[in-house]
Amino acid sequence: MTNKKFTHTFHPIDGKAIAEDILLKIRKKIVESGITPGLAVIMIGNDEPSKLYVRNKKKACLKVGIDFHTYFCEKETENQIIEMITFLNNDPAVSGIIVQLPLPERFNTQKIIDAIDPKKDADGFHPKNLKNILAGKSTTYPPLVQTVLRILNNEKINMSKKTVALLSHSQVFCPIMVKALENNGAQTKIIELQDAKALKEADIVIVALGKPGCLTGDMIKKDAVVIDIGITKTNMGFTGDADFKSISKIASMATPTPGGVGPVTVAMLLQSTLDLTENSSPS
Incomplete structure (x- = not known):
């Protein structure tokens, strides 16, 4: 009888590399257009x-x-x-x-x-812009929402039929994030941290609570993907909502803090600014 060892492969998502690619394309567009x-x-x-x-x-x-x-x-x-x-x-x-x-x-x-x-509205949070998204009249999502989608797409994660757990109390961010994920075929639930069953069933966990280390490895499904939006200044420096050390032992991939969601969010904000400039320029 042979004992099969549990093998686990974990991939930390490099937000800086994703952001650099976006910024390079923005710079190229600015130089070529002269705006x-x-x-x-x-x-x-x-x-x-x-x-x-x-x-x-x-x-x-x-x-x-x-x-x-x-x-x-x-x-x-x-x-x-x-x-x-x-x-x-x-x-x-x-x-x-x-x-x-x-x-x-x-x-x-x-x-x-x-x-x-x-x-x-570079952040995309004006009520008029949000209303258009929820009504299906626009897919110009706020940069933070675009950041999550960009990271998932960059890591070649097919969202179709995936179960997503969204941990956030933001009444602005949550409905737009849910809409964007559902438009990509994902089944999304806004849940509380205490909802252990929903967390364990989720293929993708997005956390934005502003509570350092509140999401731990024992709370998630094996090989889940964790997108950590939370960031808090602590005695240890800037810390995310996910306990990266324990998460990395269970998840297939996750964004670190710092160096994960943050750089991509900044890059997507700059992309939004460029888009607004082009939209306001005379044709």
């Missing part, structure tokens, strides 16, 4: 992961040739921020506008996002 996109980022408060993303966005914009405008708001009122957005809506040098989320609790996030011109 100069402009991205305005409004940073409100002192959220550490948000600061990291803003720095990375600036670095990527400089790399591909997108003008980058940063507005740091610490003492400004909500009305002052809305006035700033109105100015940027009318600034021809700005193709795309984003408000870096999350915002401090004292601000009405939806009211501020609503102030952005839908035609300059």
Whole structure:
């Protein structure tokens, strides 16, 4: 009688490599077309992961040739921020506008996002744009949603008939992510972390809870794919929602934090900015 050893192959998804490919194509398009996109980022408060993303966005914009405008708001009122957005809506040098989320609790996030011109909504979260997606009138998904799809496609994961568990409490992100996955043939459920049965049945797990290490290897199906969107500043540095060490012993592939979802999200934001520039240019 022979003992069969359990063999497990794990592949860490290289978000930096995926992002570099996207950025190279953006740079090529900008050089060939002669256009100069402009991205305005409004940073409100002192959220550490948000600061990291803003720095990375600036670095990527400089790399591909997108003008980058940063507005740091610490003492400004909500009305002052809305006035700033109105100015940027009318600034021809700005193709795309984003408000870096999350915002401090004292601000009405939806009211501020609503102030952005839908035609300059680089993050894709304006209600008008979301409504068009949910109504099936548009497949121009927000960069974060495009990031998940791009990673899955890059890793040659056929989403058709796959079971997806989505762990997130975002009322904006969840319905659009579900719509995009279902358009690709996946069966998607928005679940809670405590729903052990649904987690164990999922071929793909997408987690965006902002709780470091909350998803562990014993909670997922063998050879599942894990896309970790969460990022939190801890004493150990920036950490994802997935406990990468234990996940890597069970999953077939997963995104690390940092170096997974983050770089691709930045690249897809720049792609969105380029698209907005092209859409606003006279034909």
